[in-house]
Amino acid sequence: MAETIISYGDLKEKGVLITGGGSGIGAALVEGFAAQGAKTAFIDFADEPSRELVRRLSATSLHTPIYLKADLRSIEETKAAVEQAACQMDGLSVLINNAGWDDRHDFATVTEDYWDMSQAINLKQVFFVSQAAAPHLIRAGGGSIVNFSSISYVRNMSEMPAYTTAKAAIIGLTKSLAGKLGPENIRVNALMPGMIVTERQKRLWLTEEKIDAMLDSQCLKQVLVAQDLVGPCLFLASSASAAITAQTLVVDGGVL
Template sequence: MTNNKNNSIYPSLVGRHALVSGGASGIGEALVRALAQQGCLVSFFDIDQVAGNALMEALNKQGYQVHFDLIDLTQIETLKDTIHSRISEWGAIRILVNNAANDQRHTLQEMTSEQFDLCMSVNLKHHFFAAQAIAPTMAEAGGGSIINMSSNSWMLGLAGYPGYVTAKAGISGLTKGLARELGPQKIRVNTVLPGWVMTEKQKRLWLTPEAEAELMVQQALKEKIQPEDVADLVLFLGSDDSRMISGQSLVIDGGRL
């Protein structure tokens, strides 16, 4: 964890049920850890059973309350059923972080209709239906926060994965629509748009000395963004400290845009 973590506690998060999709590794793992350390009951979903179980067991051994479910988020009925099961066990989800995604590289010409549909399912569709599943009980509990994870890639107009960029742009539109629809029920909906975050996957596949040097030229802040930096912003948006922030897109990219 980063040094600015220390003992920064958001009292409103203590005891609240939070759900994170794609929580077994990368940014998602940092979100699960940060929410647990703030005193949340944390449910998380992922397709990586080994990493998911390892994270759950490690955090539970430390005294936190964390539950992992193995889910393919493209299976919407399974997603909704599992969400309802988690609500039955731990109560209304007050913080939903729609984080799961796959930024697999592809070109315009090579993508088929079936691959495009899968890209939308993996990167956008589950955001909508997770929100649909949690909204009624979140409203009954007094409201809460939905945080949709997007990417600054669509704002930069990056090439190399046009389907992914399309989905990430759609997330910002979804946030705007849901914020208006759910606001009267005291449900806040915001988008977080990270820049290039140095997860293990990113470092393994794409970080080269040349790419890092170019990134440092583009960013106003000359440090690499860590998963914990994104988690810090999500904690704020999940807490009551952000009670009057909704429908917004918050970029965390070191001033690259």
Template sequence: MPALSNVYPSLKDKVVFITGGGSGIGECLVENFIKQGAKVAYIDIDESVSLALNKRLEDTYQATPWFKQVDVRDIAELQTAIDEAAEQLGGLDVLVNNAGKDDRHNMEDVTPEYWDNCLNINLRPHFFGMQAAVKWMKEGASVINMGSIGWMRGRHEMVGYTTSKGAIHTLTKTMARDLGPRGIRVNSVVPGAIVTERQKALWLTPEIDQQFIDLQSLKFRIQPEEVAAMTLFLASNDSRACAGQNFIVDGGIV
């Protein structure tokens, strides 16, 4: 797809913190916020891919994001990273709760430990990330939670993941009410069938790819850049009247 064309002057010099920013949709978010002139901080569990990303961004844009290796299941480390980035970069204007893991699993194989791990990766960090971020945020700040159409469609063989993502809908609605009086917007972006390198490596086949396109109203493969486009809008001042909403980017599946 062509490069994103919108430029949001309100994003220049804004401090943006992204979880799971080293690869996939997160990598695309990091790069496009850098292109907007934002001060970007991100965490990821994979240090090697993140350092490679930073090198590429430095070579391409002469800008290096703030990065720390963090496993979002460790809430203390997550919150410490948010505090460190905000202190070093001068506050916090945008939080993007992006980190997640969409493993497939049969219902019969799910143990209590596996179930807890799904929620610990895909849901719990969203709330505790907000808890740490809001003390740094001022009026006009924005929180963007990454959802999934998986729960809306009742996607089979991933009940731990879809349950987590369904709960993000409620979390977003509730926190929008709680933080709205402070002038902080909370919304979620809901991607559809997005092709990432992880998807290609683990389970995407030409047949599965075609199945998703057949389900879509728009007959083209949705890319991470489409998710980034919506996220940039919600982070910018142009979305000042948007709160508590799910913004679906799926080509018309649901």
């Protein structure tokens, strides 16, 4: 991970919960918050990368990250994981709803079961994780929720209609939660990443030709990686953005 340039002192000792934190963008976020001295927990379903992340960070972090295994499609498991995180960290001040499933799928072959599964992973759990976390943020005197959307729905991408529907809905959910939780001093914002090149993306979807085509459309001619989302996420989680809520920050190298 690139060296953290800015230190947000108010994040030290704060309880931070990240969904989908075992690999990819989520792992970069776990590392970024741990480097700030935050008490960091993450929910994931993949054992091997999650446990390896904890092992790797345990030697360098003020607080060893806490791995909580749960299937976010299960509301019961999800709520239990949130409660466990709050208990083990003695409170919760920041929630990062990062988990998602950007599976490609053809419009003509989407079934009802597939649609429901995609919405469960990409949208439904964002609401219920937030619902479970909100009482803890209120007890902490306020805090921050950061939801992950995507520029895919803005760019009319045709190969994942269920996913892009969920990512569009997250913007509406963000604004609704901001209105509801603002009086409790809880800010709710969204990040809208562009093409973030991870090992999974390269293995499943991204060719060099696709990466080059995206670079041509970006103002900044640099390949975006998971670490490029750490700074924006830390900013929205910290008191540096104390007057910012109900907003969406685009991190795409200047496509939109």
